[in-house]
Amino acid sequence: MLDAAALVAITRRLDALESRERIRELLFEFVRGVERGDVDIIRGVFHPDARTDYGIFVGNAQEFATHIVDWYRDVPYVRNFVTNPRIVLDGDRAFVESHFDSTNWLELEDGGMIERCAEGRYTDVFERRDGQWRILHRRALNEKHWTRPVSAKELGRRGQPAGRQSTTLVGTRDRSDPSYLGFAVANELPAPFAATPHHEASAAEWSWA
Structure with a gap:
């Protein structure tokens, strides 16, 4: 007690x-x-x-x-x-x-x-x-x-390897950003990445220079 x-x-x-x-x-x-x-x-x-x-x-x-x-x-x-x-x-x-x-x-x-x-x-x-x-x-x-x-490279892809279609999601600076979905973000998942041809980015592709 x-x-x-x-x-x-x-x-x-x-x-x-x-x-x-x-x-x-x-x-x-x-x-x-x-x-x-x-x-x-x-x-x-x-x-x-x-x-x-x-x-x-x-x-x-x-x-x-x-x-x-x-x-x-x-x-x-x-x-x-x-x-x-x-x-x-x-x-x-x-x-x-x-x-x-x-x-x-x-x-x-x-x-x-x-x-x-x-x-x-x-x-x-x-x-x-x-x-x-x-x-x-x-x-x-x-x-x-x-x-x-x-650099123009940075402006063009915002972090994407050069010369390939983006598979990385980019957020927004307003209420349409996925963070506002809360738990409902789980309902917005894209198709499995297994359906996307695999590409191993080289160091040169990821370079910010």
Whole structure:
């Protein structure tokens, strides 16, 4: 039989575990919202009165959600990662430091394309209101960025071996992406690959050069 003190301690430990997991989920949800161009997902990560400071945008986080979706609307390739979250809990507030890695393809005026990569950290203050954790304040620290030209080969096949018909599915940056199907994605499986003539791609075919 647990005494009252032990029960309180277990309850606090469980609350801390659940809080940390929910905060991690919100960090990942933000990334998904950016990649899919889903303004509702991004807004759901922040409290209504939350503020963000990205340098190029300082202001209300709900307005930032619209801004970033509009900015990325015509960007053909967006990939973001959030890693190494350090979560410091203090009651209904949490300070969270995490690392981000962002890769985007940006079209040039001459029709070419560049890949822009950025690395940095988010410093976030989360707050729990009515049992719901959300970000109250975010500051993005951009610590490194670089660009490189995207080759015609990359633009032409998006990862497919040269000279063959694609058998690899490509996602979309909107709600038509297969991830929105959830478990129903199992009903959308294509015909078995055994029906497709086998082709062993050479190293040269997979080269990005």
